[in-house]
Amino acid sequence: MSATINVKRKRKRVKVECLECGSTFDDDFKKKHEEKLHNGKRINVKQVGAPKNPFESAAKTSRLLSKQIKLHNMIPSSSTQTICNVIQTEAKPEGITESVLDKTEAKPEGITESVLDETEAKPEGITESVLDEVTSTCFSTQSVPTKDSTNVVDHDKMDVNWLLCAGQLENIFADLTECGIVLSKLKTEVLPNPIKFILESVQIISRIKSKSKDFLKNANIVLEQFSEGTSTSLSNNIIDEFINHDPGGRGPIISTSQRQYLIALGPHQPKLTRYPINPNINKCKQHSFSSKWYNEYPLIEYSILKDSVYCFVCSLFPHGPDKLYSNAAWISTGVNQWHKMKSCGAKKLGKLEQHFSSTSHKACLSDYYQFMTNSNHIDIILNRTNRKEAIQLEQEKDFNKSIVIMLFDIARTLARQGLAFRGDGDESGGNFMQLVKLLSRHNPLMDRWIKETSKRSYKVHYLGPRSQNEFIELLANETRKIIVDEVKEAIIYSVSADTTPDITHEDRLAVCTRYVNNQGKAVERLLEISKGTDKTGLGTAKQIINILENNSLNPGLITFQSYDFASNMSGKFNGAHVKLSELTGHRIPFIPCQAHRLNTFLEHSCDASTIIANMVDTLENLYVFFSASSKRYGLLNIKLSETENALQLRNLSKTRWTARAESVKAVWGSLEAIIKSLDEICTDNGHFDKLTRSKALGLQKQLLSFDFIVSIVFMKNIMYKLKCLTETLETKHLCIIDAIALIDSTIKMMTEIKSDDQAINNLIDSVLSFATLLGTNPESYFKTHHRRRLCPKRIDSRPSTEVEFTIHLFYRREFKLVLDTLITLSNSNLKQCISSVQPLFQLFSQPLDKSNITFENITNSLSLFPVDSTGSNLKDLDLVQTQLEILFNMLQDDSKNFESLMEKSEEVKHILPCANLLCRLALTSPVTVASNERTFSKLKLVKTFLRSTMNDDRLNSLVILGIEKDIVDQLNINKLAQQWSNLKERRIQI
Template identity: 25%
Template sequence: MNLDKYFHPLSPCSLPIIQSSDTSTDAVVTNSSIESETSFVNASLLNDAMGQEFVIPVDRLLRAEYIKYGPIRLKLPNNSYPQTLFHGKMRAFQANWYISRPWLEYNKYNDSALCFPCRVFGSALNKYDRTFVEDGFRQWPHALEKNRGFDKHSKSENHSMCMEKWTSYLHETPVDVLISEDMKKALSLANKERQSRKDIVYLLIGVVITLAQLNLPFRGHNEGEVSANKGVFKGIVELISRYHPPLMIHLQKGQANPKGYPSYLSPTSQNEMIQYSAEILREDIIENIQIAHFFSICLDTTPDIAKKDQLSIVVRYVNINGEIIESLLDLIEVANCTAVGLVTTIVEVFSKHGLLIESLRGQGYDGCATMAGRYNGVQNLIKVKNPKAYFVHCYAHRLNLVIIDTCKRNVITRNFFGIMQKLYAFIEGSTKRHGLFKDIQMKCYASQGEGKKIGTLKSLSDTRWSSRAEACQVLLENISVLLKVLDSIIYDGKYDSGIASDAFSLSKCIDFQFCLCLVTFTDILKLCNIISKYLQNEDLNISSASLHIESLISTLQGYTTEAYFDQLYLQAEKIAENIGVTYSEPRHRKVPTRLDDSEHHVPIVLTGKERMKEQFFNDVIELIKEALQSRFSHETMPLLKSIECLNPPKAENIQDLRVLASYYIGDFDADLIEYEYKLLAKLIELSNIGKIGIHKLYLYMVKEGIAKLYPNLNILYRLILTLPVTSSACERSFQH
């Protein structure tokens, strides 16, 4: 995690001046310090243009650096300086002239000699020899003549004054340079402190992220220094400080100066660290989405503890490795939960994060009218903005609705789950009765060893998808214990008559019919629950989801056999015998015609094995199959008809490919993709790759480099894998 951009670097002007004890330098003008081969390599720091290294900087600090580096004394190999014709002879500058002349420098741009101290200090004294300061000396034959050339210049009064000024300058460090050195020291100390605090913040952010991942609360009720429980965040930080000396020192500084030293432990700091961490993660997510180009969204809303609606926005895309990624993009409060209000919020979020709605290729919501409404729902309003944003009704929600529909449409089933809910409310609605249920379990299971887990009755829920399967399983395992609890309440004088009467009524409801319903739904719901949990995988693709729904329908079709019902009936008989329930053929009561207005109506009490099979078991299986086929048919999602042409590609499925391509006009070359499809189909055939699933096939294509060879097919596979399957990720975001 890179947080550097949140730590602003300090500028020298923002630092206090630290007085230095060393206010002078020992620099002197010597042959070793000035006669060094100085071509002023760092002149580029002052002037980048060619020849500009002879321009003296105006800035005082840069001028000090310029003087520090001294004359520009260029030495060319083999004295290969430019030659000039003088009186029939070629003459040139000589490198040995530098010896004993520390002031001498050479300008390669106009082939001339200059005097460094006169150039630098002469203009300030308004006294200088123009030849050795501006024009440059080029009379090479007279350079060494007495009272001419170098000799004449070195003996001049102006030169002597400039040399003295140069020597004094190097002995006495300028005030602004001293200030600069103090600032450097201050900046160094400040940077060390800054780095130390930065390391502390990194550590604290690690604690923040860990608590967030574990879904743990941050703060305690009383976070004062003397509090025994300061909350999870401060507790963990103090624990780490025992083994991390820098953190211990940091905490001690904060305690010693709570108003002047930032401890980064306040609620505000915690919120900022959470916010910054989220921003950095979100930036990575957005960058990956933009690389993927196409993406889909899943939305869901829920009220928080303050009764304010929170909107969860999850994005789904395929990364460069072919992996399906679902990430939480934003969790925001919404004041307007109408379809128009939600769409407005989505557009604003896209705009804020730099995402284009034109790149949206899928929508995944539950089936409520606000979200899935054909005309005024969110899905249609977004389709108006982008027709390619294909809507998928959440598969997990649809499967849950299948179970709910079945429970409502069959009388026996509806009554069975009604009794189950009353049993839950009766036992778990009282700590005393719950304790009795637990105690009797412990006594009954004591002989079975420690492997038997104490169970708790589960409540039924239309929104928690696995609730019915869990409730049936717990009740099946503890039905004998439950009856003992009811009998204990009925015959124990400690309970009042109302409670005892309720216990008596509930015990009478647990008859053979109830036992048969219990074993039947425990088995069926286990099957459905496996598929439901599979549908909640974030890397699931729509093709695989459809195949699993088809497998569920096929499996339920096999349940209609005589042998399977006999197996369930025998199991119900054993349970009934174990709990002391005997089956008796009751008098069949005819339902009045005025009440018999349901096409799925069956008698309240069944009389006989065959009637139970036909009017209860077979009816339930048919209702589930009918609901599955209705909610998951290709007619409800036409795109599904053509997707299987990619799993795997086959030449005879070219027409399905054309239909599939029609949903994504403009995203790839519709003509060229057919040629790629035929080539890939042949390659898959020769490679003996069977029907391994669209996602696994695409991962294989990416790994082997095949996806790059067929760019249009590559896009189509990514588009299909981008389609959402469920909105489970939104549900998980509310939980965590």
């Protein structure tokens, strides 16, 4: 050994070639060459004889394998095993001693004997199995059955390997190290904070618990893979038949060893003196293959058999999520349009440039990289450095995935709450960035992500506006996909639409769907809110159909439609409901929004009486007077605080008249405090000007008038009854059968109030007493403002026939004017509403009665089904009648209403499907467009003055995320993170 050390070693020189002038010289002569020929300029050189691409290098290093193939073709199959064993001995990697190989043949460290016993088959040593499968059995002469290229592979389980488990264990160890830091702080602090200690400990332990569950799940999958036996291992690692190197004669690649064999050989790039000419191409153009393309595109393959070119990596990995739209010619049939191969300018790319810059080709390159760094690769198993790097890569992927999930969760939280993401001009001051910083102060993973941004490749952080918009878009698309899937599962559905101007004075059309879910509950969901382009009935109908078709919904399955009472929506001849039926080709029953109708009826009924209309004007003037000045409003608040059960003044809604019940109630409950405030303003000369005192005096006189007092007492009761009805109609789960019953009951109640003169007189008498307490003389006021109108003597001069004009008669007449208008309008609306669903109303009218189950009612009800639905195919009326009678008999006597009927039909829908279809049809019918109105309320919160420049797609996504919160809360963020990664080529791996 000492003799070996004393020997003087001769320096090894390497011949290199100058890329500037082509000269060849020794590598130690480079500096002199630069000074003599290039004036000291640094030049690039390459080693003489070096391969042009990595595949040529791989082919050279695999010449031993090539010799083995030749020997296999020459020697009978009985001698194959002996030759393979000899080659296996000769091909042992350098630097790996026998002891290392012996150690690798042992059982995997960390898997105990008890665990192995629980599996179906005890796995052999990893190294032994890999070496045996790749060498001694790779040339078996058995034929491999050809797999169908359409077979679906479970990519989730396929991505799980022992390196992923190692990376997860590394993250768990990091969390345990953090536990040690927390304990050290607790032991060394002078004044420890026990609450902070507990919170930090709970957070870390919860994180460890979650990661441990994922680790155990993946570890079980890996153990199952190890215990699947030799059959699965053989199918993945054995070349069962010789595969042709020429891509034209190469069959489908079905095993891992076939890929390893082809990668070892490299792309098939034969260099011929002359290539065949394509006779279909003009001779003036490029009409044959050129070997120069090998240098420009090292992954290209040429087939001598078919005179076509192929892509090497695309043929190795043809299937995957990003390869759905790949060109099959580069994989199976080949491309030989030689005149179109090269690009003609920047705008007309050739076929070579188009393919090698495509998304599918990049995905194949990514799969090639993953295959070369696979956990079962022999270099990773035997080489400690590679194994350490692979574990580090899996740890980084797990870390990156955790960060992306956090960012998705932040975006989901902000979107569901309707909050802004970014600031105006200051991106770091936006809510998204501030939440990220908040997490970084309490979460070490996010803190590490921010601090390592400068060290990361391309300094990516995915916190910018573009990434935020990607998170929002993916969240909204997944939410909309869930809604569309539920609608498709329900088969039939109804639509409702309404428009409103936004902050930029652009019309926004909101389209909502109503359907019955798989639990038998009526659900109303927002499908889309978009810019209204055409406000006519035809334009609105076309836009509704476009929205439905863009979301893959069949307009032919629309069962009912509902809009407000605007002329472009509810017009008899050119309304949207008429045009929608014409465009879909079948009659769609139209149900006007009942909430809008009641609101309109109340407004018209208040205008029928002069004293009631004056009372409403006084309420509005009173609110404006106090809210316009902080001094006056402060004085009112002082008086209200001194009054028991006093209420703040409420603004009168300009559109929703039923909401004015709260304003009437507030004024009535705080009437004394309001009068005292007005009186103080009138008498205070030092703090209020003359105009203010004059307005206060006028309002005080109006409040103390008997007309106002008696009107507010009467309308307080009427408005609250209608308010309760409207709130019930606006619920999502109410069906049209129950809604009609509620409206009919309310009309009957109003009719009873109108016919009960004694009750109205008693109300007037109570108001007379109350007005006297306030200092008002009702009799004097009445005689002054409502004098008796005498009949002319030329018509009737007899005093005995003259009608008695009293205070009770006058106000009773005014009240009946209001009630008459309200009842008349409601009755006409009720008849129209019943006519739209007449068959269903007769069939399911309450109380439920089997005598209503007639062939006529059943036939008319089945006619309401759309032509494309399954319900329209029900022709056996006897079967439907029998099932409905059985369903009615199943209900108890005390629960014979439609809600109980629907619940029972869901329980027995597997035995009474026809009855269940009819119940679902009745529940699908809409009652109001309240869901659209709720959408507009959310629109005002999302698109504010400071956020008025956002585009329509982002606005649509944020609105749907802010409304459908129950779906958003249940979204699978892990799945969305994987979709985000596959959306395009990312700078990080997850």
